[in-house]
Amino acid sequence: MKLNARLLAVSALMAVCTASFAQSTATTVQRDVNQQRRIEDGLKSGELTVQEAGKLEREESHIDKLQSRELKDGHLSDAERARLRAAQNRARADITRLENNGQVSSPNSRSAKRMEADVQHNINQQRRIEAGLQDGSLSRREVGQLERGQAAVNHKEAVAAHNGHIARGEQIAVNRAERRQSARIHHERTDGGGAN
Template sequence: MKTKFIPLLLAGLLTGSVFAQSVSSDVQRDVNQQTRIENGLKSGQLTTKEAGKLEREQAAIAHEEHKALKDGKLNQQEKNKINSMQNKASADIYAEKHDAQLGNPNSVSNKRMQADVQRNVNQQQRIENGVKSGELTNHEVAKLEKGQAKVDHKEANAAKNGHIGAAEQHNIQHAENHQSKKIHKEKTDDQVRG
């Protein structure tokens, strides 16, 4: 009986580890893409409006990650769909950064968008670190990605016209603060990845 139990236990641990790696790699791609958007804003390769369009795409990816992880599992079909969305977003970031439009990295709107996207990078990094350390379960990651989708969506809406006003920035910062507290709460609760 004991000899059958140990291989089953090891298989369960390895499967959990594979899922953790898969979720971690998806979140790492989120970090990378947000970083590319931020760098495009800073370099002037992206306008505020273009960054808003890209943030809408990031919101859709975060929403799909939320849906896929709600049951605590990430099956191959879900992983493939997220990967396909990430690949399209990556190509869109490249295309927007290399088109003829140039942004003004020193404009007030661009600076506001830079700050918001930098915050996205930080939040996604915190989620990724929580996955890697085992502090976050897939269910918790699902909830947090839903929050990230909301923040990304607010940024996209604010930048739709190419200008982010002070009130819009305040609204985004409020959502980011709320998300930051949720990340802290989920990482410090008693749930850990099994």
């Protein structure tokens, strides 16, 4: 009887730990969605210029690379969670600082509309990753791999926006990267891998 009670207690503890790790990963992905949404809102309102949005996308790329590295083994330690939280807090502060620095831009310019569309696509991709984690079709390790792909997309957006103007050719290159990432997400969610 005591053995069964101990086994039950250990099983319950393992379930709580697994849920905690999944929740931590889901929380970091949800913060990605929230920060991308804030960038999009800043572009729509004109509070963020295209160049500022590009700087923020460079920072988001760094966060995605960090997530990828930290999730390589499928787990987030307390130290790894703290590093991610600190990087995301810095990004949140940078978004606020840039939104309130007095620089404004036309939200209706071609470049602003292109950047806004790219950021909206990032939101959609991060939501798909988050949904895959929640429904078990993505393991934390797979989320880490997909975050590396998101980092590449964000980097392309940052490069395209570095001078405050996104040319048609740059937009085509970004769209190509977005399509590749979309296909990766679809493949990982439907390959039968799932939660680890």
